[in-house]
Amino acid sequence: xxxxxxxxxxxxxxxxxxxxxxxxxxxxxxxxxxxxxxxxxxxxxxxxxxxxxxxxxxxxxxxxxxxxxxxxxxxxxxxxxxxxxxxxxxxxxxxxxxxxxxxxxxxxxxxxxxxxxxxxxxxxxxxxxxxxxxxxxxxxxxxxxxxxxxxxxxxxxxxxxxxxxxxxxxxxxxxxxxxxxxxxxxxxxxxxxxxxxxxxxxxxxxxxxxxxxxxxxxxxxxxxxxxxxxxxxxxxxxxxxxxxxxxxxxxxxxxxxxxxxxxxxxxxxxxxxxxxxxxxxxxxxxxxxxxxxxxxxxxxxxxxxxxxxxxxxxxxxxxxxxxxxxxxxxxxxxxxxxxxxxxxxxx
Numbered sequence: 001x002x003x004x005x006x007x008x009x010x011x012x013x014x015x016x017x018x019x020x021x022x023x024x025x026x027x028x029x030x031x032x033x034x035x036x037x038x039x040x041x042x043x044x045x046x047x048x049x050x051x052x053x054x055x056x057x058x059x060x061x062x063x064x065x066x067x068x069x070x071x072x073x074x075x076x077x078x079x080x081x082x083x084x085x086x087x088x089x090x091x092x093x094x095x096x097x098x099x100x101x102x103x104x105x106x107x108x109x110x111x112x113x114x115x116x117x118x119x120x121x122x123x124x125x126x127x128x129x130x131x132x133x134x135x136x137x138x139x140x141x142x143x144x145x146x147x148x149x150x151x152x153x154x155x156x157x158x159x160x161x162x163x164x165x166x167x168x169x170x171x172x173x174x175x176x177x178x179x180x181x182x183x184x185x186x187x188x189x190x191x192x193x194x195x196x197x198x199x200x201x202x203x204x205x206x207x208x209x210x211x212x213x214x215x216x217x218x219x220x221x222x223x224x225x226x227x228x229x230x231x232x233x234x235x236x237x238x239x240x241x242x243x244x245x246x247x248x249x250x251x252x253x254x255x256x257x258x259x260x261x262x263x264x265x266x267x268x269x270x271x272x273x274x275x276x277x278x279x280x281x282x283x284x285x286x287x288x289x290x291x292x293x294x295x296x297x298x299x300x301x302x303x304x305x306x307x308x309x310x311x312x313x314x315x316x317x318x319x320x321x322x323x324x325x326x327x328x329x330x331x332x333x334x335x336x337x338x339x340x341x342x343x344x345x346x347x
Contacts (some may be wrong), residue, residue: 030083031065033085034229046306057211082287083286085179107286110319110327112286126266129191131161133195180246193214236246310338
Protein backbone atom coordinates (compact mmCIF):
# COMPACT_ATOMS: atom_id res chain seq x y z
CA UNK A 1 0.00 0.00 0.00
CA UNK A 2 2.82 2.39 0.95
CA UNK A 3 4.68 1.44 -2.24
CA UNK A 4 1.57 2.14 -4.32
CA UNK A 5 1.03 5.50 -2.62
CA UNK A 6 4.69 6.37 -3.16
CA UNK A 7 4.48 5.43 -6.86
CA UNK A 8 1.30 7.49 -7.22
CA UNK A 9 2.94 10.44 -5.48
CA UNK A 10 5.97 10.25 -7.79
CA UNK A 11 3.71 10.00 -10.85
CA UNK A 12 1.68 13.03 -9.72
CA UNK A 13 4.84 15.00 -9.03
CA UNK A 14 6.25 14.16 -12.45
CA UNK A 15 2.94 15.05 -14.08
CA UNK A 16 2.82 18.39 -12.25
CA UNK A 17 6.44 19.03 -13.21
CA UNK A 18 5.69 18.29 -16.89
CA UNK A 19 2.61 20.52 -16.79
CA UNK A 20 4.64 23.29 -15.20
CA UNK A 21 7.34 22.96 -17.87
CA UNK A 22 4.73 23.04 -20.62
CA UNK A 23 3.07 26.08 -19.09
CA UNK A 24 6.40 27.85 -18.99
CA UNK A 25 7.23 27.82 -22.72
CA UNK A 26 9.44 30.86 -23.19
CA UNK A 27 9.74 30.97 -26.97
CA UNK A 28 7.31 31.57 -29.86
CA UNK A 29 6.26 28.44 -31.78
CA UNK A 30 5.61 28.97 -35.51
CA UNK A 31 4.55 26.45 -38.17
CA UNK A 32 3.24 26.61 -41.74
CA UNK A 33 4.14 27.57 -45.29
CA UNK A 34 7.49 26.61 -46.82
CA UNK A 35 7.25 29.77 -48.96
CA UNK A 36 6.86 32.09 -45.97
CA UNK A 37 9.45 30.08 -43.97
CA UNK A 38 12.57 31.98 -45.19
CA UNK A 39 10.89 35.34 -44.55
CA UNK A 40 9.72 34.33 -41.07
CA UNK A 41 13.17 32.88 -40.33
CA UNK A 42 15.05 36.09 -41.10
CA UNK A 43 12.56 38.10 -39.00
CA UNK A 44 12.91 35.58 -36.15
CA UNK A 45 16.72 35.80 -36.30
CA UNK A 46 16.67 39.61 -36.25
CA UNK A 47 14.12 39.53 -33.44
CA UNK A 48 16.29 37.15 -31.39
CA UNK A 49 19.40 39.32 -31.87
CA UNK A 50 17.82 42.70 -31.16
CA UNK A 51 15.39 41.90 -28.34
CA UNK A 52 15.53 40.27 -24.92
CA UNK A 53 13.33 37.40 -26.15
CA UNK A 54 14.39 33.98 -27.42
CA UNK A 55 14.53 33.37 -31.17
CA UNK A 56 11.20 31.82 -32.26
CA UNK A 57 11.21 28.17 -33.37
CA UNK A 58 9.84 27.71 -36.89
CA UNK A 59 8.78 24.49 -38.65
CA UNK A 60 8.06 24.22 -42.38
CA UNK A 61 4.88 22.11 -42.50
CA UNK A 62 3.06 23.58 -45.52
CA UNK A 63 0.16 26.03 -45.29
CA UNK A 64 -2.55 23.38 -44.86
CA UNK A 65 -0.51 21.38 -42.36
CA UNK A 66 0.30 24.50 -40.36
CA UNK A 67 -3.31 25.65 -40.18
CA UNK A 68 -4.33 22.17 -39.04
CA UNK A 69 -1.83 22.32 -36.16
CA UNK A 70 -2.69 25.94 -35.35
CA UNK A 71 -6.43 25.21 -35.24
CA UNK A 72 -6.06 22.16 -32.99
CA UNK A 73 -6.44 24.10 -29.74
CA UNK A 74 -5.37 26.82 -27.33
CA UNK A 75 -2.44 26.28 -24.96
CA UNK A 76 1.34 26.07 -25.13
CA UNK A 77 1.27 22.60 -26.66
CA UNK A 78 -0.16 24.23 -29.81
CA UNK A 79 1.58 26.72 -32.16
CA UNK A 80 1.21 30.44 -31.56
CA UNK A 81 1.54 31.47 -35.20
CA UNK A 82 1.11 29.77 -38.58
CA UNK A 83 2.50 31.01 -41.88
CA UNK A 84 0.40 30.65 -45.04
CA UNK A 85 0.99 31.23 -48.74
CA UNK A 86 -2.76 31.53 -49.24
CA UNK A 87 -5.58 33.03 -47.20
CA UNK A 88 -7.16 30.92 -44.45
CA UNK A 89 -10.30 29.09 -45.64
CA UNK A 90 -13.69 29.53 -43.96
CA UNK A 91 -13.69 25.77 -43.24
CA UNK A 92 -10.38 26.21 -41.36
CA UNK A 93 -11.82 29.12 -39.36
CA UNK A 94 -14.70 26.79 -38.41
CA UNK A 95 -12.26 24.05 -37.36
CA UNK A 96 -10.37 26.59 -35.24
CA UNK A 97 -13.62 27.71 -33.56
CA UNK A 98 -14.67 24.12 -32.85
CA UNK A 99 -11.39 23.68 -30.94
CA UNK A 100 -11.72 26.93 -28.99
CA UNK A 101 -9.46 29.03 -31.24
CA UNK A 102 -11.81 31.96 -31.68
CA UNK A 103 -9.71 35.13 -31.81
CA UNK A 104 -7.28 35.11 -34.73
CA UNK A 105 -5.20 38.01 -36.05
CA UNK A 106 -4.55 37.98 -39.81
CA UNK A 107 -1.32 39.58 -41.03
CA UNK A 108 -0.80 39.97 -44.76
CA UNK A 109 2.94 40.45 -45.27
CA UNK A 110 3.56 40.93 -49.00
CA UNK A 111 3.44 39.18 -52.35
CA UNK A 112 5.22 36.31 -54.05
CA UNK A 113 5.21 34.84 -57.53
CA UNK A 114 4.97 31.13 -58.28
CA UNK A 115 7.61 30.15 -60.79
CA UNK A 116 8.02 27.21 -63.13
CA UNK A 117 11.79 26.86 -63.26
CA UNK A 118 14.45 24.66 -64.80
CA UNK A 119 18.21 24.22 -64.67
CA UNK A 120 20.41 26.92 -66.16
CA UNK A 121 22.21 24.10 -67.97
CA UNK A 122 19.39 24.00 -70.52
CA UNK A 123 17.21 26.46 -72.48
CA UNK A 124 14.68 28.76 -70.84
CA UNK A 125 11.06 27.67 -71.13
CA UNK A 126 8.24 29.90 -72.36
CA UNK A 127 4.76 28.53 -71.75
CA UNK A 128 1.20 29.76 -71.43
CA UNK A 129 -1.16 28.93 -68.59
CA UNK A 130 -3.11 26.85 -71.10
CA UNK A 131 0.08 24.84 -71.85
CA UNK A 132 0.53 24.19 -68.12
CA UNK A 133 -3.07 23.07 -67.76
CA UNK A 134 -2.89 20.74 -70.78
CA UNK A 135 0.43 19.29 -69.58
CA UNK A 136 -0.50 18.71 -65.95
CA UNK A 137 -4.28 18.17 -65.71
CA UNK A 138 -5.48 14.70 -64.81
CA UNK A 139 -8.10 14.83 -67.59
CA UNK A 140 -8.02 17.13 -70.61
CA UNK A 141 -10.53 18.18 -73.29
CA UNK A 142 -10.74 15.55 -76.02
CA UNK A 143 -8.48 16.48 -78.97
CA UNK A 144 -11.23 15.26 -81.35
CA UNK A 145 -13.11 18.49 -80.66
CA UNK A 146 -16.04 16.90 -78.83
CA UNK A 147 -17.02 18.53 -75.55
CA UNK A 148 -15.72 15.60 -73.50
CA UNK A 149 -12.68 14.83 -71.37
CA UNK A 150 -10.13 12.03 -71.68
CA UNK A 151 -7.29 10.94 -69.36
CA UNK A 152 -4.26 13.11 -70.13
CA UNK A 153 -2.45 11.42 -73.08
CA UNK A 154 0.40 13.92 -73.47
CA UNK A 155 3.93 12.58 -72.93
CA UNK A 156 6.08 15.49 -74.18
CA UNK A 157 5.78 19.28 -74.14
CA UNK A 158 5.66 19.14 -77.96
CA UNK A 159 2.49 17.01 -77.68
CA UNK A 160 0.93 19.90 -75.75
CA UNK A 161 2.11 22.68 -78.04
CA UNK A 162 4.03 22.15 -81.30
CA UNK A 163 6.23 25.16 -80.52
CA UNK A 164 7.58 23.57 -77.33
CA UNK A 165 10.55 21.16 -77.15
CA UNK A 166 10.15 17.42 -77.54
CA UNK A 167 11.10 16.87 -73.90
CA UNK A 168 9.20 14.51 -71.63
CA UNK A 169 6.78 16.20 -69.22
CA UNK A 170 8.40 15.91 -65.81
CA UNK A 171 7.42 18.51 -63.21
CA UNK A 172 8.50 18.53 -59.57
CA UNK A 173 5.97 20.28 -57.36
CA UNK A 174 4.55 20.67 -53.88
CA UNK A 175 2.05 18.30 -52.20
CA UNK A 176 -1.67 19.01 -51.57
CA UNK A 177 -0.91 20.43 -48.09
CA UNK A 178 1.05 23.28 -49.68
CA UNK A 179 -0.31 26.77 -50.21
CA UNK A 180 1.95 26.99 -53.26
CA UNK A 181 0.13 23.98 -54.73
CA UNK A 182 -3.28 25.59 -53.97
CA UNK A 183 -2.24 28.87 -55.58
CA UNK A 184 -0.62 27.20 -58.61
CA UNK A 185 -3.74 25.15 -59.26
CA UNK A 186 -6.00 28.21 -58.94
CA UNK A 187 -3.86 30.75 -60.82
CA UNK A 188 -2.03 28.67 -63.44
CA UNK A 189 -4.10 25.52 -63.98
CA UNK A 190 -7.53 27.12 -63.74
CA UNK A 191 -6.19 30.18 -65.54
CA UNK A 192 -5.36 27.96 -68.53
CA UNK A 193 -8.44 25.76 -68.19
CA UNK A 194 -10.90 28.64 -68.54
CA UNK A 195 -9.33 29.69 -71.84
CA UNK A 196 -11.26 26.78 -73.35
CA UNK A 197 -14.71 28.30 -73.91
CA UNK A 198 -16.96 25.31 -73.28
CA UNK A 199 -14.98 24.31 -70.16
CA UNK A 200 -15.24 27.86 -68.82
CA UNK A 201 -19.02 27.59 -69.32
CA UNK A 202 -19.08 24.65 -66.88
CA UNK A 203 -18.34 27.09 -64.05
CA UNK A 204 -21.92 28.36 -64.28
CA UNK A 205 -23.63 25.09 -65.18
CA UNK A 206 -21.76 22.70 -62.83
CA UNK A 207 -19.25 24.41 -60.53
CA UNK A 208 -18.11 21.19 -58.85
CA UNK A 209 -17.40 19.45 -62.16
CA UNK A 210 -15.59 22.55 -63.41
CA UNK A 211 -13.38 22.64 -60.33
CA UNK A 212 -12.65 18.91 -60.52
CA UNK A 213 -11.58 19.22 -64.17
CA UNK A 214 -9.55 22.42 -63.76
CA UNK A 215 -7.87 21.69 -60.41
CA UNK A 216 -7.01 17.96 -60.58
CA UNK A 217 -3.34 17.22 -61.30
CA UNK A 218 -2.36 14.05 -63.14
CA UNK A 219 -1.09 11.08 -61.11
CA UNK A 220 0.70 9.06 -63.80
CA UNK A 221 4.25 10.17 -62.96
CA UNK A 222 4.45 13.35 -65.06
CA UNK A 223 3.91 15.43 -61.91
CA UNK A 224 6.13 14.40 -59.01
CA UNK A 225 5.30 15.50 -55.46
CA UNK A 226 8.60 16.69 -54.01
CA UNK A 227 7.50 17.49 -50.45
CA UNK A 228 7.51 20.83 -48.62
CA UNK A 229 11.23 21.48 -49.14
CA UNK A 230 11.66 23.92 -52.03
CA UNK A 231 15.46 23.77 -51.73
CA UNK A 232 15.22 20.05 -52.50
CA UNK A 233 13.37 20.85 -55.76
CA UNK A 234 16.18 23.25 -56.73
CA UNK A 235 18.73 20.47 -56.09
CA UNK A 236 16.74 17.99 -58.17
CA UNK A 237 16.51 20.44 -61.07
CA UNK A 238 20.30 20.74 -61.05
CA UNK A 239 20.57 16.94 -61.20
CA UNK A 240 17.94 16.63 -63.95
CA UNK A 241 18.12 19.44 -66.56
CA UNK A 242 15.06 18.12 -68.45
CA UNK A 243 12.73 18.54 -65.45
CA UNK A 244 10.77 21.63 -64.37
CA UNK A 245 10.00 22.63 -60.79
CA UNK A 246 7.28 24.71 -59.12
CA UNK A 247 8.13 26.97 -56.15
CA UNK A 248 8.01 30.54 -54.88
CA UNK A 249 9.90 33.42 -56.51
CA UNK A 250 12.09 33.88 -53.42
CA UNK A 251 13.72 30.47 -54.04
CA UNK A 252 14.39 31.44 -57.68
CA UNK A 253 15.84 34.74 -56.50
CA UNK A 254 18.16 33.02 -54.02
CA UNK A 255 19.26 30.33 -56.52
CA UNK A 256 19.50 32.41 -59.70
CA UNK A 257 22.98 30.98 -60.35
CA UNK A 258 21.50 27.47 -60.61
CA UNK A 259 17.94 27.78 -61.98
CA UNK A 260 15.95 30.07 -64.27
CA UNK A 261 12.25 30.94 -64.32
CA UNK A 262 10.05 30.24 -67.34
CA UNK A 263 8.14 32.98 -69.08
CA UNK A 264 4.41 32.50 -68.51
CA UNK A 265 2.07 34.16 -71.02
CA UNK A 266 5.08 36.11 -72.30
CA UNK A 267 6.12 37.54 -68.91
CA UNK A 268 9.24 36.49 -67.01
CA UNK A 269 9.03 36.11 -63.20
CA UNK A 270 10.89 39.21 -62.03
CA UNK A 271 10.54 41.30 -58.89
CA UNK A 272 9.15 44.18 -60.97
CA UNK A 273 6.64 42.06 -62.93
CA UNK A 274 5.24 40.52 -59.73
CA UNK A 275 5.10 43.93 -58.01
CA UNK A 276 3.18 45.58 -60.87
CA UNK A 277 0.81 42.62 -61.37
CA UNK A 278 1.86 41.82 -64.96
CA UNK A 279 3.23 38.37 -64.02
CA UNK A 280 0.10 36.17 -64.08
CA UNK A 281 0.95 33.67 -61.34
CA UNK A 282 1.43 35.72 -58.16
CA UNK A 283 -0.28 35.64 -54.76
CA UNK A 284 -0.34 37.32 -51.33
CA UNK A 285 1.39 35.83 -48.28
CA UNK A 286 0.07 35.77 -44.71
CA UNK A 287 0.55 34.61 -41.18
CA UNK A 288 -2.06 34.05 -38.47
CA UNK A 289 -1.68 34.67 -34.74
CA UNK A 290 -3.54 33.08 -31.85
CA UNK A 291 -4.70 36.05 -29.79
CA UNK A 292 -5.23 33.92 -26.67
CA UNK A 293 -1.47 33.23 -26.54
CA UNK A 294 -0.47 36.91 -26.47
CA UNK A 295 0.57 37.65 -22.92
CA UNK A 296 1.04 34.01 -21.92
CA UNK A 297 3.85 33.26 -24.38
CA UNK A 298 6.49 36.01 -24.15
CA UNK A 299 7.42 38.10 -27.17
CA UNK A 300 4.51 37.56 -29.57
CA UNK A 301 3.44 41.21 -29.73
CA UNK A 302 7.06 42.32 -30.10
CA UNK A 303 7.61 39.78 -32.92
CA UNK A 304 4.57 41.23 -34.70
CA UNK A 305 6.04 44.71 -34.34
CA UNK A 306 9.34 43.53 -35.84
CA UNK A 307 7.64 41.84 -38.82
CA UNK A 308 5.44 44.85 -39.59
CA UNK A 309 8.22 47.41 -39.22
CA UNK A 310 9.41 49.38 -42.22
CA UNK A 311 12.92 48.00 -41.75
CA UNK A 312 11.52 44.47 -42.33
CA UNK A 313 8.66 44.63 -44.85
CA UNK A 314 9.21 48.14 -46.27
CA UNK A 315 10.21 48.99 -49.84
CA UNK A 316 13.88 48.82 -48.84
CA UNK A 317 13.35 46.39 -45.95
CA UNK A 318 15.50 43.34 -45.31
CA UNK A 319 12.71 40.99 -46.50
CA UNK A 320 13.06 42.35 -50.05
CA UNK A 321 16.63 40.97 -49.99
CA UNK A 322 15.04 37.55 -49.53
CA UNK A 323 12.79 38.04 -52.57
CA UNK A 324 9.53 39.15 -50.94
CA UNK A 325 7.60 41.76 -52.93
CA UNK A 326 6.40 44.52 -50.55
CA UNK A 327 2.78 45.61 -50.35
CA UNK A 328 1.97 49.19 -51.37
CA UNK A 329 2.56 51.65 -48.52
CA UNK A 330 -1.17 52.17 -47.92
CA UNK A 331 -1.76 48.43 -47.54
CA UNK A 332 1.19 48.08 -45.18
CA UNK A 333 -0.18 50.93 -43.05
CA UNK A 334 -3.59 49.19 -42.82
CA UNK A 335 -2.18 45.85 -41.68
CA UNK A 336 0.32 47.49 -39.30
CA UNK A 337 -2.59 49.37 -37.72
CA UNK A 338 -4.67 46.16 -37.46
CA UNK A 339 -1.73 44.37 -35.81
CA UNK A 340 -1.18 47.18 -33.32
CA UNK A 341 -4.89 47.04 -32.40
CA UNK A 342 -4.80 43.20 -32.33
CA UNK A 343 -7.81 43.27 -34.64
CA UNK A 344 -9.66 40.00 -35.11
CA UNK A 345 -9.80 38.28 -38.50
CA UNK A 346 -12.75 39.22 -40.71
CA UNK A 347 -13.72 36.80 -43.47
